[in-house]
Amino acid sequence: MTSGNDAVASLPMYDWPEIRGAHDSLWACLRSSLRDAGFPAPDSLSRDTGKVSATWQNPALVIGQTCGMPLVSKLRSQVRIVGTPAYDINCGAGCYYSMIIARQDNDAVGLADLRGKRFAYNSEDSFSGYAAPAHHLRQMSMKGPFFGEKLRTGSHRASIRAVTEGKADVAAIDAVSWRLALRHEKSAESARILAITDALPGLPFITAARPQWRVERLHLAVVEAMASLDSESADALLLTGFAQTDEADYASLGERVRLAMAYPI
Numbered sequence: 001m002t003s004g005n006d007a008v009a010s011l012p013m014y015d016w017p018e019i020r021g022a023h024d025s026l027w028a029c030l031r032s033s034l035r036d037a038g039f040p041a042p043d044s045l046s047r048d049t050g051k052v053s054a055t056w057q058n059p060a061l062v063i064g065q066t067c068g069m070p071l072v073s074k075l076r077s078q079v080r081i082v083g084t085p086a087y088d089i090n091c092g093a094g095c096y097y098s099m100i101i102a103r104q105d106n107d108a109v110g111l112a113d114l115r116g117k118r119f120a121y122n123s124e125d126s127f128s129g130y131a132a133p134a135h136h137l138r139q140m141s142m143k144g145p146f147f148g149e150k151l152r153t154g155s156h157r158a159s160i161r162a163v164t165e166g167k168a169d170v171a172a173i174d175a176v177s178w179r180l181a182l183r184h185e186k187s188a189e190s191a192r193i194l195a196i197t198d199a200l201p202g203l204p205f206i207t208a209a210r211p212q213w214r215v216e217r218l219h220l221a222v223v224e225a226m227a228s229l230d231s232e233s234a235d236a237l238l239l240t241g242f243a244q245t246d247e248a249d250y251a252s253l254g255e256r257v258r259l260a261m262a263y264p265i
Contacts, residue, residue, distance in 0.1 A: 006060045007039075007040035007060050007061075008042060008046055008055060008058050008060045009030070009031075009046060010045060010046040010052065010064045011027070012049060012055075012064075013065045013066070014176055014177065014180060015047065016157070016184060018183075019236045019237060021236075022236035023237065024044075024045070025229065025230060026229055026233060027045050029225040030063060030221075030222065030225040031043070032228075033221040033224045033225035034062060034063070034221050034225075037220070037221040039062055039218065039221065040062060041063075042062075053074075056206065058208065059208045059209075061206070061207055061208040062207060063205055063207060063222070064205065064206050065203055066079075066203065067125065067126055067203055068200070068202070068203065068257075069125050069126060069253075071204060071206070071253075072257055073254075073257060074125075076247070079209060080207050080208075080209055080210060080212075081245055081247060081249075081250070082204070082205040082218045083204065083205055083219045083223075083242050083244055083245055084245040084249075085202065085239055085241075085242055085243075086202075087176050087239060088235075088238045088239075088240050089238065091175065091199050092199065093240075093241055093243040094201060094202055095200060095201060095202055096128070096174055096175050096176060096199065096202035096203070097128075097196055097198060097199045098129070098132040098133065098172040098174050098196070098197040099172070099173050099174075099175060099178045099193045099195075099196060100133055100171070100195040101160070101171055101173055101178075101191045101194060102169060102170050102192060103163055103164055103166070103191060103192070104191065104192050106169065106192075108194060110194060111133075111136070111137070111170070111194050112140065112142065114169055115146055115148075117168075117169035118167075118168045118169050119133075119168060119169070119170055120150075120153050120158075120168035120170070120171040121151070121152060121159060121171065122152075122155050122156050122158070123152065123154070124152070127257065128156075128173070128197075129173070130172070131256065131257050131260035131261065132198075132200075134263045135197070135256050135259060135260040136172075136195065136198075138260065138263045144263050144265060146264075147170075147265060153171075156171075156177035156178075156181075157177065157185055160173060160181050160185055160187060160188055160191060163191055164191050165187070172197070174203075176238060179238055200252065200253055201249050201250050204250070219242075226241065
């Protein structure tokens with residue numbers, strides 16, 4: 001059995017420096033709730049960004065947050081879905097979507113006008129930053145390859161900067177990151193939205209493989225923790241609740257990933 005000292009927790013997906021204190025407040029609530037429910041919980045979150053993938057696969061993972069694309073492509077047999085945070089982004093509970101952005105001074109009317117231009121993306125294993133725009137272009141019946149160049153930036157925030165600084169012409173930013181950017185990233189003021197992708201299940205909380213009844217207890221512990229979070233921290237994190245989701249909810253995401261990866265973006 002994993003001890004409290006061995007247990008790992010990581011919430012890396014939206015851990016911007018400006019809201020790190022709010023994440024720590026969330027973790028304090030989660031830690032207390034998890035321990036009350038009989039789960040080992042570390043004193044602090046793991047913030048080793050260089051080992052995020054290894055953390056997701058760690059058998060001592062008690063709570064983590066991952067992107068949907070690695071979930072359906074790499075992690076399916078190694079983790080269980082605890083649920084999906086609901087964010088204040090005008091979307092159904094537990095869902096999200098991507099904003100496809102360009103600079104304010106770009107005269108493109110729509111995404112179709114950016115054929116042959118430079119595309120900035122955070123990572124090839126990001127659904128919101130890479131697979132979602134690929135699937136969107138496929139839905140538009142655009143023949144690929146569509147973009148002339150691609151620029152890997154490492155984060156949604158860096159992709160926004162790449163577009164507004166003229167290093168790229170277009171990027172896809174997940175709706176939560178976009179809302180955070182409007183609050184904390186001044187360069188976002190120089191960008192505008194060209195298109196919005198379909199809403200799909202958002203970035204889930206996961207845990208290492210364990211019996212389903214334990215996963216359900218984990219879900220309740222997270223719900224209780226979020227209910228006890230102070231309103232200021234909840235607002236900073238854009239949190240509005242915690243949706244009950246499971247592997248079946250992400251089946252459509254897996255199919256979209258397959259179709260998107262077959263499209264030469």
